[in-house]
Each structure stands twice: as structure tokens, then as C-alpha cells.
Amino acid sequence: MSTPDDAAGPRERLAALWSAHAVRVQAYLWRHTDPDTAQDLLSETFLVAWRRIDDVPDPALPWLLVVARNLVRNAHRAARRRRTLDDDLASLEASAPLPEAAPEALAVERDTLLRGLARLTEREREALLLVAWDGLAPPEAAAVAGCSTATFHVRLHRARRRLAPLAEDGAGGPDRSPGVPRSPAPSRRTA
Amino acid sequence: MSPAELDERLARLAPTTSPDPERLDAARAALDAALDGPGDPRSRRVGGAHVLDLGDVPAGDAPLGVADDVVVPLDRGRTARERRRRRVRLGVAAAGVVGVVGVGLALSPWGPAPGPASPTAASCLAHVADSAPSENAEPDLAWRTLAHEASGSADATLLRSHATGDTGFCGNRTDGAGSTSTSMLWTNVPPEVPGTGQVAVGGALDGEWYVAWGAAGADVTSLRLHAAWSAGDGSSDSGLVVDARRDGADWSVFLRGEEVPDDAVVSLVWQLDDGTEQSLPLDSGWPEGGAAETVLTQQRRDACTDGPGLPGLRPVIEERYDDLGLTVAVGRGQLVACMQEAVPPYDSGNTMSGPVAAQGPAPDEAVSEVGGSADDDRMMVGRAGDDVARVEVLLADGTVVEGVLSDGYWAAWTSTASEKAWDGARLVWFLEDGSRHERRLVG
Incomplete structure (x- = not known):
């Protein structure tokens, strides 16, 4: 991944930001909104970066994802999205295309993991993917998720615990939420 | 499956190519058009004409109404406390x-x-x-x-x-x-x-x-x-x-x-x-900002201390983290700390208790008192002198777990640290004058 050169002119820096991060931001937007809206918001994200080019830090990806997140929220204010399991799975599949000529084992694993991810809550899934897909450290990911680092750790922890059995068993088994061990133990099942 | 293995399997699926190259190109074209031409549909118009050409505007200026209501990141995200x-x-x-x-x-x-x-x-x-x-x-x-x-x-x-x-x-x-x-x-x-x-x-x-x-x-x-x-x-x-x-x-x-x-x-x-x-x-179990305590506040404290059978315990730390919360209460030479659900019935999942010294540490000292692990949850609670401004736990792998400091007590917990990293942790505290001190974590 190239690093934008702070010494370059603003236009060159914006171009470098696009080269380095546009795909990541696009994938993030696809996870959170429909493709048409994602296309518009991708342009807007980098327009905001242009306007604030002096404020864009290095690394820039967490900053860009926060802008993208805020744009998504603005877009959703008018019409709240109705989330369904199938919608979530479709968004995940679209945002993480399988490379051409990928081995069948990877395709099977992708199917299992994406189905597991779709069954997590939106917050849990977001926590996992900001770390595992976008490569953010927990403090950066917490900023994108709009929560404290400690809260993000809780989400990440719970997400891993809920996804692990789904990833081992496939999506066909019951989705139990082990959570933090507690007694008595409320449990939740989402199918 | 370990968290590391799960992360590794997920990382193999990380998108490395655009989910839709055509739309990516279209977005870039729209961006270029906004930067270069008068065709920016969001530009402010006067009498039907664009008063500014974005391409002529130095980067860093914000003269247009482009997404003016978008909040750009500051140094950190809005915290749970701010949301509450x-x-x-x-x-x-x-x-x-x-x-x-x-x-x-x-x-x-x-x-x-x-x-x-x-x-x-x-x-x-x-x-x-x-x-x-x-x-x-x-x-x-x-x-x-x-x-x-x-x-x-x-x-x-x-x-x-x-x-x-x-x-x-x-x-x-x-x-x-x-x-x-x-x-x-x-x-x-x-x-x-x-x-x-x-x-x-x-x-x-x-x-x-x-x-x-x-x-x-x-x-x-x-x-x-x-x-x-x-x-x-x-x-x-x-x-x-x-x-x-x-x-x-x-x-x-x-x-x-x-x-x-x-x-x-x-x-x-x-x-x-x-x-x-x-x-x-219904969120008054964790009153903040001077909000009144209610029956839910007491219900949550009782759930931590296993019922009202421990009179005289005084809560010193009460922090909510999304759907979990941390309660630390002291009294009669005892300390009770627990991680619990944030909503009724506030079930406690990781509860620790132990004696605390009658005398607090010196003003420039911080000490650990009670600690433990349950499954992946690891928690340490201690006391801090009057001059201590901040407390951290530095894990052996370099991870910093920020502590909560309140009323002379501090607590730090994590659910992502390995046992090895936790066992080798050090207690780090900062005084009001900015000086840094540390010692091995003992609990």
C-alpha cells in the first residue's frame, strides 16, 4: 500500500489517497449501504478529504472510514434501512469478491465465514471487519465505530466468541451466544 | 478456535480488489469532475451560475456547501461516556x-x-x-x-x-x-x-x-x-x-x-x-452526570455484590461499556469488583473480592490489590494515591490497557489479552506533574 506523500501538492496527495484507500473505502461502503449510494458516498468521502486535506492524518484510512461512516449515517437518516439476514449476507458477499481462480477450499471457507458474519449483530460484525479486513488497530477501529476503545474491545471479544462456533460448524448449527461466562446465563439465539 | 486463528481466516477474505471496478471508476470520475469543472452539482449557485469552481479552490478551504454537515474525525471518536x-x-x-x-x-x-x-x-x-x-x-x-x-x-x-x-x-x-x-x-x-x-x-x-x-x-x-x-x-x-x-x-x-x-x-x-x-x-442503573439514582441503580449494585446482604459497601467505580459494565465497591476492609450485564437483571459474569489494606498508598503511589481471570476476561483492581492522575496496565506484549480511576481506586480489565501477556503485566501510573512510574503487577 502506497503512502501518500505529505510533501506533494494537495492534488497529488488526494490522488495518492485515492490510489491507496479507495478500494478499502468502497468495500466499507458496500458493507453499509447499497451500491448506488456507495458510489456517491465514495466520491463524497474524497471530496471531504480534499476540503480538509491538511487535516487528513497519516495513516489516512481510519480518518477516511470515519468520514464514510458519517456520510452513511446522513444518507440513512431519511430512510432507515431495514436489516435482514439475506441483505447482510448479500452485502458481505458483494463487498469481498472472491479472487478469480481462488481454490475451492477458500470459496468454501468464504461461504462459511460470510454466513457466520451475517448472523452477528451489525456492531459485532463491524468490529471484526474493521480489524480483520481493514487492518485497523482497536483504537483506530473504535474511532470508526464511534465508541471508546474499551467498548470496542468488548464488541470484538463478543464477536469473536459468537463467530468462532459458526466458523467451525458452518452456518447450519444453532447460533448461541456464549458471551462472558455468567451465572445465571442469559442466552440468545438468532437464526 | 483461537481469536488469532479466527482473525487469520477472516483476513484471508479481506477484499483486495474493488467490489465493482466500474463503480469505482465512476466515483473517481465524479470526484475529478467536482474538482476540475463547473459541473459540481453541489456548488453554491448565484443566479444560476456557480460562484466558485472547486478546481480553483485551494485544498483545505471549505467554501462550498459540500457535505457541510459531515463530521470529520477529531483525535478520537465520541466516547460512550459522551454518548451517555x-x-x-x-x-x-x-x-x-x-x-x-x-x-x-x-x-x-x-x-x-x-x-x-x-x-x-x-x-x-x-x-x-x-x-x-x-x-x-x-x-x-x-x-x-x-x-x-x-x-x-x-x-x-x-x-x-x-x-x-x-x-x-x-x-x-x-x-x-x-x-x-x-x-x-x-x-x-x-x-x-x-x-x-x-x-x-x-x-x-x-x-x-x-x-x-x-x-x-x-x-x-x-x-x-x-x-x-x-x-x-x-x-x-x-x-x-x-x-x-x-x-x-x-x-x-x-x-x-x-x-x-x-x-x-x-x-x-x-x-x-x-x-x-x-x-x-431504564438506563438509570448506571447514573452519570449527576443523574438521580433509582431502584435500578441499587438493583445493579446488588447484582454485583450478590444481593443486599453486604451492607456498608460503597461503590467507587461504576462504568458502563456498551452492553457490559464494571462495578467496584469497597467497605469493611473488603473489595468487590464485577463485570456485569448493562441491562436488568445485571447478571454478573466475573466477580472478584478480597481484602484491602486499611491504609491507602502514599500520594505518589499506585498499588494493585485484587485481580483474577475468568475464561478470557482478566481484571485487576487497586488503589491510587491522591497525586495519581492516570493508571495503565502494560501487558508483556506491549498492549496498554487503560485503567479507570475514581475515588482513590483504579480498575483495568481486558478480554483480549493472553494469559502470558497478562501474567507479565506491569502497573504504570502517571502523577499530576506528568511523571511516569511503574512496577510489576501483583494481584
Whole structure:
């Protein structure tokens, strides 16, 4: 991944930001909104970066994802999205295309993991993917998720615990939420 | 599967190519057009002409109305504490807002359906039984339906076990091409019928469904759930009022989760037979910013200290982290700390206790007192002198766990540290003068 050169002119820096991060931001937007809206918001994200080019830090990806997140929220204010399991799975599949000529084992694993991810809550899934897909450290990911680092750790922890059995068993088994061990133990099942 | 293995498997799926190269190119073209040409559709116009060409505007200036309401990142994201403060502010305004909404709308977004329970409700028992702790070897089939509601696309049931007192919830929803079902089992003893004028909360759930249930005193004539929130642009306030279902002393409310926004202030409001009205904010288990303590505050503290049998314990740290919270209480030479659910019944999952020295540390010292691990949760609690401004736990792998410091006590916890990293941790504290000190963590 190239690093934008702070010494370059603003236009060159914006171009470098696009080269380095546009795909990541696009994938993030696809996870959170429909493709048409994602296309518009991708342009807007980098327009905001242009306007604030002096404020864009290095690394820039967490900053860009926060802008993208805020744009998504603005877009959703008018019409709240109705989330369904199938919608979530479709968004995940679209945002993480399988490379051409990928081995069948990877395709099977992708199917299992994406189905597991779709069954997590939106917050849990977001926590996992900001770390595992976008490569953010927990403090950066917490900023994108709009929560404290400690809260993000809780989400990440719970997400891993809920996804692990789904990833081992496939999506066909019951989705139990082990959570933090507690007694008595409320449990939740989402199918 | 270890967290590292799970992360590795997920990382193999990380998108490395555009999910749609054509749309990526189109977005870039739109960006270039906005930067280079007069065709920016968002540009401010005067008399039909663009007054500024974005391409001529130096980067860093913000002369146009392009996404002016977009909040760009600051040094850090808005913290949970800040969000909760917003809740408090909303709470101040909520009474008036809800009052207005309640008069005109008295919303119950999907009403009770008379008639037989749906097939989903019939299968609720099986789901709840599936959620029961494994030690309940004998299936308990003697359940009573406390409430059942249904509409064309959603169906919810609340059950109570005659034998154990367990309370179970099942919700099923169908949206478009998919459906989701949620079940929840609360194994706490349901609250006794409260005294005159009182309402007790036995359990709550905030996710795919927003559920609350409990018991009401005999003189409670009606009980409603009020939710109030501000619109995203701050231009207006919105509210929702839902009548609770009653079954003898039991009450319950079901809502679709998305009908209660994250920043909504949710309260129970009930009327007594003398015409007076009372209310209870459902997030008052963790009062902040000077908010009043309520019966839920005490209920949460009791859940941490295993009931009111430990009088004299004084809470020193009370922090909520999303759907979990940390409570530390001290008294009579003892310290009790627990991680617990953030909503009723505030089940405690990781509770520690131990003696604490009668004498606190020197003003420039911090010490660890009680620590432990349960599964992946690791927690350490200690004391800090008057000059200590901040406390951290530095794990052996270099991870920094920020501590909470309050009232001379500190606590740090993590659910992602390895046992090895935790065992080699060091306690780091910073004094008001900025100086840094550390010692090996002992607990």
C-alpha cells in the first residue's frame, strides 16, 4: 500500500489517497449501504478529504472510514434501512469478491465465514471487519465505530466468541451466544 | 478456535480488489469532475451560475456547501461516556416531548392480535428450552404465556416457567426475503410484586428486539414505555409510546429493535389509582452526570455484590461499556469488583473480592490489590494515591490497557489479552506533574 506523500501538492496527495484507500473505502461502503449510494458516498468521502486535506492524518484510512461512516449515517437518516439476514449476507458477499481462480477450499471457507458474519449483530460484525479486513488497530477501529476503545474491545471479544462456533460448524448449527461466562446465563439465539 | 486463528481466516477474505471496478471508476470520475469543472452539482449557485469552481479552490478551504454537515474525525471518536451524556440531556427534554407525542399518537406500532398463537409462538418453548443451561437436565414443559403479540411480519412471546421461574422470550421477524428469530432466557428469579406505587424491572433485551418485563404494584393502573430521541440533524425530536401488556402483576413490552434508536431515552411511565404518575429511566442503573439514582441503580449494585446482604459497601467505580459494565465497591476492609450485564437483571459474569489494606498508598503511589481471570476476561483492581492522575496496565506484549480511576481506586480489565501477556503485566501510573512510574503487577 502506497503512502501518500505529505510533501506533494494537495492534488497529488488526494490522488495518492485515492490510489491507496479507495478500494478499502468502497468495500466499507458496500458493507453499509447499497451500491448506488456507495458510489456517491465514495466520491463524497474524497471530496471531504480534499476540503480538509491538511487535516487528513497519516495513516489516512481510519480518518477516511470515519468520514464514510458519517456520510452513511446522513444518507440513512431519511430512510432507515431495514436489516435482514439475506441483505447482510448479500452485502458481505458483494463487498469481498472472491479472487478469480481462488481454490475451492477458500470459496468454501468464504461461504462459511460470510454466513457466520451475517448472523452477528451489525456492531459485532463491524468490529471484526474493521480489524480483520481493514487492518485497523482497536483504537483506530473504535474511532470508526464511534465508541471508546474499551467498548470496542468488548464488541470484538463478543464477536469473536459468537463467530468462532459458526466458523467451525458452518452456518447450519444453532447460533448461541456464549458471551462472558455468567451465572445465571442469559442466552440468545438468532437464526 | 483461537481469536488469532479466527482473525487469520477472516483476513484471508479481506477484499483486495474493488467490489465493482466500474463503480469505482465512476466515483473517481465524479470526484475529478467536482474538482476540475463547473459541473459540481453541489456548488453554491448565484443566479444560476456557480460562484466558485472547486478546481480553483485551494485544498483545505471549505467554501462550498459540500457535505457541510459531515463530521470529520477529531483525535478520537465520541466516547460512550459522551454518548451517555447526550442521553441525559435528552432525558431532560423527554418528558415534554413524549407528552406531546403521547396525546396524539399513543403509538403501538403493531398491536396485539387476538386469537390463537402463531406457529412461531408454538415453537417458542422449544427455542427457550434449547437456551436453558445444561444443568437443567429435565426439560421443563410447564410454561405459562405471559404475553403474546403478532402482526403480519413479526411475532413475539414471553413465557414463564412454573417450576423454575425462568422467563423466556421468543421473537420472529420476516423482512423482505429473510427472517430472523431471537430467543432469550432469563434465569434470575422474577421480581416479587413490588410495594405500593412501585414497578420492578425483571429483565431487558436490546438488540433485534427491544424487550422489557417485570412486575407492578397492585395500585398501578396503567404502564407505558416511552422512548424519546432527537432527529439525526438535531432539527426535531421524536418519540414513541407503547402500552405495556399486563398479566396480573406482570408487565411486558416488545418492540422491534430498530424502533428504539441507540440514543433514545427509554423510560417506564406508570399511573397509580390515585391519578398520579411516576417514571423510571431504564438506563438509570448506571447514573452519570449527576443523574438521580433509582431502584435500578441499587438493583445493579446488588447484582454485583450478590444481593443486599453486604451492607456498608460503597461503590467507587461504576462504568458502563456498551452492553457490559464494571462495578467496584469497597467497605469493611473488603473489595468487590464485577463485570456485569448493562441491562436488568445485571447478571454478573466475573466477580472478584478480597481484602484491602486499611491504609491507602502514599500520594505518589499506585498499588494493585485484587485481580483474577475468568475464561478470557482478566481484571485487576487497586488503589491510587491522591497525586495519581492516570493508571495503565502494560501487558508483556506491549498492549496498554487503560485503567479507570475514581475515588482513590483504579480498575483495568481486558478480554483480549493472553494469559502470558497478562501474567507479565506491569502497573504504570502517571502523577499530576506528568511523571511516569511503574512496577510489576501483583494481584
